[in-house]
Amino acid sequence: MNLIQNYLKETPMQLGKIVEGSQRLFDSVVKKDIKKIIITGSGTSYHSGLQMQQIMRVKSGISVSATYPFQVTPEIFDEDSSRTLFIGISQGGSSLSTYDAMEIAKNKGCIIATMAGEKDAYIDQLADDVLTVNIGEEKAGAKTKGYYATKVNLLLLAEYIGVENGHLSQSDFDADQESLKKTFEEYPIALNRALKWVEQNKEDLAKADNIRVVGPGQLYGDVLESALKLLETCRIPVTGYDFDEFIHGIYNAIDEKSTVLFMDDGSEPRVGKIVEVLGQWTDRLYVIGVSDAEDSHKFGYDVQVPKDFQTFVFPLVFQVMASVLPELKGVDPSQPKDPNFHQELGSKKYNY
Numbered sequence: 001m002n003l004i005q006n007y008l009k010e011t012p013m014q015l016g017k018i019v020e021g022s023q024r025l026f027d028s029v030v031k032k033d034i035k036k037i038i039i040t041g042s043g044t045s046y047h048s049g050l051q052m053q054q055i056m057r058v059k060s061g062i063s064v065s066a067t068y069p070f071q072v073t074p075e076i077f078d079e080d081s082s083r084t085l086f087i088g089i090s091q092g093g094s095s096l097s098t099y100d101a102m103e104i105a106k107n108k109g110c111i112i113a114t115m116a117g118e119k120d121a122y123i124d125q126l127a128d129d130v131l132t133v134n135i136g137e138e139k140a141g142a143k144t145k146g147y148y149a150t151k152v153n154l155l156l157l158a159e160y161i162g163v164e165n166g167h168l169s170q171s172d173f174d175a176d177q178e179s180l181k182k183t184f185e186e187y188p189i190a191l192n193r194a195l196k197w198v199e200q201n202k203e204d205l206a207k208a209d210n211i212r213v214v215g216p217g218q219l220y221g222d223v224l225e226s227a228l229k230l231l232e233t234c235r236i237p238v239t240g241y242d243f244d245e246f247i248h249g250i251y252n253a254i255d256e257k258s259t260v261l262f263m264d265d266g267s268e269p270r271v272g273k274i275v276e277v278l279g280q281w282t283d284r285l286y287v288i289g290v291s292d293a294e295d296s297h298k299f300g301y302d303v304q305v306p307k308d309f310q311t312f313v314f315p316l317v318f319q320v321m322a323s324v325l326p327e328l329k330g331v332d333p334s335q336p337k338d339p340n341f342h343q344e345l346g347s348k349k350y351n352y
């Protein structure tokens with residue numbers, strides 16, 4: 001087991017701890033009569049917000065949107081933003097673009113919250129509510145545990161807001177807690193299957209020259225995150241698309257050197273057809289789902305997880321690939337190519 005795999009393994013235990021501590025963590029912020037949530041962050045942090053925004057709307061009954069820091073301008077805010085909760089997410093706690101976006105939101109009168117992966121994070125300086133994600137230690141540059149942890153934190157926040165404002169009944173809240181618990185119990189099964197499948201197919205997978213990750217809109221955050229993880233560890237071109245957007249043009253670039261990984265949650269009836277059509281140009285097509293499939297081009301997690309919570313399982317096989325494939329080329333997947341990169345670019349600040 002390498003570092004990333006260890007973090008993947010301890011993830012469900014850590015998620016359980018986050019659930020345990022959640023009531024106390026959100027106790028004060030949920031009483032603020034929040035009417036709207038805007039989430040910002042970069043990379044993996046952005047993807048966690050992007051993935052959770054829809055379920056957060058459903059659970060909280062209020063408007064929730066995720067946006068990149070560069071898209072945050074004074075004009076995006078309502079005239080009265082005093083009941084808007086603006087959440088800056090940064091696992092390392094020090095991304096300056098996130099900090100700058102939070103500053104704009106603060107000046108527009110929003111309530112500022114932070115979800116960093118550590119206490120006393122740089123971005124916490126601007127926060128009215130510090131909602132630290134209890135990730136535990138994650139030293140690998142390519143984050144995996146923190147992605148799930150941040151997603152759970154966001155979900156729980158939305159659930160507590162929903163209960164507080166009367167949108168979510170206590171019994172629905174309790175049922176969700178139970179489903180989450182079950183999901184965390186199924187996670188190790190999915191992880192072990194992913195480890196086994198990648199091990200069996202790693203020689204072939206590692207030949208990838210470039211990769212497209214394609215999935216349904218409901219998993220778009222996971223699609224982008226899976227693409228980022230493969231890109232930053234395998235160090236080859238990887239992009240992610242929603243299924244419909246992929247159809248609108250992207251397929252033109254598929255040739256015999258292309259690898260395409262499909263996330264199939266059963267919601268898109270054309271997955272079989274697209275594999276057939278793209279098969280004209282490449283053999284490197286893989287379908288990832290939740291069935292018990294297990295051949296060299298089709299993998300299923302074989303778990304019973306409620307649709308709403310499949311996001312806590314779907315990225316696994318991609319994260320496992322990100323942890324295994326670089327090692328075949330002699331690259332340590334947990335180390336960024338240039339550890340001084342952010343210092344050189346001035347894009348992150350040390351925590352105070």
Ligand SMILES: N[C@@H]1[C@@H](O)[C@H](O)[C@@H](COP(=O)(O)O)O[C@@H]1O
Pocket residue numbers: 041042043044045089090091092093094095098141142143232
């Ligand atoms: N390569 C990393 C990404 O993996 C990370 O997601 C992003 C945001 O980091 P943070 O969440 O600490 O703000 O920064 C880096 O560039």
